[in-house]
Amino acid sequence: MTYQDKTDTTEAQAVAAPVLELEGITVAYPRYGESDHVALDAVDLKIRRGEIVGLVGETGAGKTLLTRTVMGAIPGGGEHTSGAMRYNGTPFTDLPDDKSPVRPAKDIALIVSNPRRELNPVLTVGQQIVNVIRHHLGLSEKEARARAVDMLRAVAIPDPESRMDAWPHELSGGMAQRVVIAIALSCDPGLVISDDATSALDVTVQLQVLNLMKEMVAGSETAALIITRDIAITAHYCDRVVILYKGEVVEEAPRDAFFDRPHHPYSINLLAAFAHSPALREAWWDVPPLADGTRPACRFADRCARRQPRCVSEAPALRDCGAGRRVRCHYPVEAGT
Numbered sequence: 001m002t003y004q005d006k007t008d009t010t011e012a013q014a015v016a017a018p019v020l021e022l023e024g025i026t027v028a029y030p031r032y033g034e035s036d037h038v039a040l041d042a043v044d045l046k047i048r049r050g051e052i053v054g055l056v057g058e059t060g061a062g063k064t065l066l067t068r069t070v071m072g073a074i075p076g077g078g079e080h081t082s083g084a085m086r087y088n089g090t091p092f093t094d095l096p097d098d099k100s101p102v103r104p105a106k107d108i109a110l111i112v113s114n115p116r117r118e119l120n121p122v123l124t125v126g127q128q129i130v131n132v133i134r135h136h137l138g139l140s141e142k143e144a145r146a147r148a149v150d151m152l153r154a155v156a157i158p159d160p161e162s163r164m165d166a167w168p169h170e171l172s173g174g175m176a177q178r179v180v181i182a183i184a185l186s187c188d189p190g191l192v193i194s195d196d197a198t199s200a201l202d203v204t205v206q207l208q209v210l211n212l213m214k215e216m217v218a219g220s221e222t223a224a225l226i227i228t229r230d231i232a233i234t235a236h237y238c239d240r241v242v243i244l245y246k247g248e249v250v251e252e253a254p255r256d257a258f259f260d261r262p263h264h265p266y267s268i269n270l271l272a273a274f275a276h277s278p279a280l281r282e283a284w285w286d287v288p289p290l291a292d293g294t295r296p297a298c299r300f301a302d303r304c305a306r307r308q309p310r311c312v313s314e315a316p317a318l319r320d321c322g323a324g325r326r327v328r329c330h331y332p333v334e335a336g337t
């Protein structure tokens, strides 16, 4: 693990710096008698204040692993082999807790898909929020209670005073998720990460919760990373879209540019799945298989309708296309192609 020494970072630089900056994050799983399995390969990601970034990719792409790396909890023997992570301009990997600029759960709040599992079944809703607020903000019991009620009101929980005394099992799924969000946001985190947090909810509740997160980010200094397999969510809620495929960023673009003109063939596959368009599917999904045993240099080549011999022999780099766009493809789809 290496990181730049930024101890001379001035206050002004820190203010201008992205809330979270990941540079070249690589996580590998050693395999007996084989080369390591590289589950995240040189992933770069920047999230600025007030910005909502959507991280999209299919199952196993490495979305949760990236989150776990940021939170310092890589599962199952994976090793963070290289890359730098900065919070408001200050590097934080490998620093002891008391030197790290990140206080987990306070600065970076993580919301996951099973809200009930996040709540303690033997404490009331109010006690749980009060505990978190007191722990992180050092407020008195009375002040913390007042803030807890405000937070429940902010996440549109009806009659927040009496809900303080509710038990987690008395809440619907949507209500429980709101409580989890209230807890996450109660200590003014710099970044909220939603890892598939709404996928288990009814569609209408999912929309309410996402709208709420968007409003709360817009009205504060917070930034959000919304992790999802559902590209449609990013169309409505995100300012920028980052597509992860087999541990690599394959495309990154501002939201409107991405949906107007996706450049990477995999992005088009995702959109074809979402649009339920038979014509799109036929054009983009009907790909002749590679010869047996071929291990293409481009990780997407086996599924790519635009595959050329070069894609099998040479791994594409992530190229800057200007206007905040990047694409990892030898033959990206651009205007008129």
Ligand SMILES: Nc1ncnc2c1ncn2[C@@H]1O[C@H](COP(=O)(O)OP(=O)(O)OP(=O)(O)O)[C@@H](O)[C@H]1O
Residues within 6 Å of the ligand: 029, 037, 038, 039, 057, 058, 059, 060, 061, 062, 063, 064, 065, 066, 075, 076, 077, 078, 229
């Ligand atoms: N214990 C492990 N041993 C080996 N590889 C692992 C292990 N845990 C995770 N991985 C690697 O990380 C990848 C899983 O990534 P992750 O769980 O982050 O996927 P995801 O994008 O969050 O998918 P989903 O949408 O299903 O949540 C696996 O494909 C594998 O490459």
Ligand code: NI
Residues within 6 Å of the ligand: 063, 064, 065, 195, 196
């Ligand atoms: Ni996941």
